Amino acid sequence: MNNASPSGLYVHVPFCKGKCRYCDFFSVTGNELVEPWLHAVCREASLFAEEWGEMDSLYLGGGTPSVLSDEQLAYLLDRLRLQFRFSADTETTIEMNPDDVDTPRMRRLRRMGFNRVSLGVQSFREVELAWLGRRHDGGRARSAIEAVRSAGFDNLALDLMYGLPGQTRGAWEQNLRLALQFRPEHLSCYMLTVEEGTPLGRIHALGRFQPLGEEEVSDLFLFTSRFLEEEGYLHYEVSNFARGAQRISRHNGKYWSHIPCLGLGPSAHSYRAKVRWWNVRSVGEYCRKIASGERPTAGSEELDREQLKLEAVYLGLRTGGGIPLALLENQPHSLGALDRLVREGFLRRDGDRILPTRRGYLVSDRLPLELLP
Numbered sequence: 003m004n005n006a007s008p009s010g011l012y013v014h015v016p017f018c019k020g021k022c023r024y025c026d027f028f029s030v031t032g033n034e035l036v037e038p039w040l041h042a043v044c045r046e047a048s049l050f051a052e053e054w055g056e057m058d059s060l061y062l063g064g065g066t067p068s069v070l071s072d073e074q075l076a077y078l079l080d081r082l083r084l085q086f087r088f089s090a091d092t093e094t095t096i097e098m099n100p101d102d103v104d105t106p107r108m109r110r111l112r113r114m115g116f117n118r119v120s121l122g123v124q125s126f127r128e129v130e131l132a133w134l135g136r137r138h139d140g141g142r143a144r145s146a147i148e149a150v151r152s153a154g155f156d157n158l159a160l161d162l163m164y165g166l167p168g169q170t171r172g173a174w175e176q177n178l179r180l181a182l183q184f185r186p187e188h189l190s191c192y193m194l195t196v197e198e199g200t201p202l203g204r205i206h207a208l209g210r211f212q213p214l215g216e217e218e219v220s221d222l223f224l225f226t227s228r229f230l231e232e233e234g235y236l237h238y239e240v241s242n243f244a245r246g247a248q249r250i251s252r253h254n255g256k257y258w259s260h261i262p263c264l265g266l267g268p269s270a271h272s273y274r275a276k277v278r279w280w281n282v283r284s285v286g287e288y289c290r291k292i293a294s295g296e297r298p299t300a301g302s303e304e305l306d307r308e309q310l311k312l313e314a315v316y317l318g319l320r321t322g323g324g325i326p327l328a329l330l331e332n333q334p335h336s337l338g339a340l341d342r343l344v345r346e347g348f349l350r351r352d353g354d355r356i357l358p359t360r361r362g363y364l365v366s367d368r369l370p371l372e373l374l375p
């Protein structure tokens with residue numbers, strides 16, 4: 003599927019200055035492993051370079067890529083560009099925390115070739131930022147955005163989080179309005195999920211806070227979608243909004259369409275030619291394996307026809323592009339369920355495609371289960 007499209011390259015930078023209470027992404031604090039990781043990741047790139055063709059997206063995610071120094075970032079980019087063939091218009095994204103951003107630094111990053119910045123703002127409200135365990139405050143979030151803009155970046159993505167305990171629609175709308183003042187090209191609005199094993203998960207298990215109810219969360223989701231569409235954004239994936247189709251995240255779009263992506267670094271996932279594999283979730287083990295000439299793979303799976311189809315339906319119905327009707331052909335159960343879901347307002351047909359409605363996005367995890375026997 004889609005093996006002809008240019009691939010994407012993801013680099014997982016597994017370092018954070020501190021852990022946010024809600025986060026279950028793989029990252030460690032402290033910087034003693036940064037240099038060993040940097041050399042290991044460059045070496046891992048060299049293990050794969052021959053096997054991958056043209057790439058048109060490079061995404062530094064984490065963790066917190068902005069904890070790397072400018073020299074380390076420049077070294078990493080240089081090495082990746084030596085190993086892989088990137089198209090001239092490659093979308094080159096770096097995820098950054100607001101407290102790592104200032105205008106001179108952003109100018110340097112732009113000169114290195116980054117052309118898209120994804121800022122983990124989460125909120126502009128002090129009380130929410132403190133509750134989430136973020137290190138920045140609202141003023142820092144605003145000055146970071148201004149720094150990105152004044153350095154000349156014209157592709158800015160902001161991450162915001164909603165569905166916090168006690169959060170009203172008015173408070174959330176205020177956050178959205180503050181974000182819109184900067185006319186970001188892209189917004190990711192993530193609903194808070196309480197993950198087991200995180201500090202938030204532990205205090206939730208102790209009954210220390212009451213998450214928002216299902217109805218309140220649904221109301222916030224539908225409000226967000228309506229509000230941002232009225233402001234000119236395209237709601238193109240459950241949690242993602244773009245100011246026009248050309249601002250859709252090229253890199254993330256590859257994950258939703260089974261386009262080959264190579265992931266480097268601890269815990270990074272890769273996909274190509276029906277095979278998915280993932281790296282060990284430990285910086286030390288990752289560095290040791292690379293040093294001994296081994297690939298740092300922790301596991302892999304080959305997807306059969308049925309699994310590919312299920313994933314295509316699952317991923318497709320999370321996006322505005324939906325799925326081709328052909329995926330459900332010759333299956334009376336699926337066509338019956340489709341008619342019902344269209345009548346109930348969760349899906350709609352557009353020519354030979356099936357698209358999720360706004361309410362469909364809200365239950366996108368359930369739709370494949372209803373459509374496929």
Ligand code: SF4
Nearest residue numbers: 018021022025064065
């Ligand atoms: S949310 Fe981001 S900055 Fe916070 S711990 Fe997770 S990866 Fe690190």
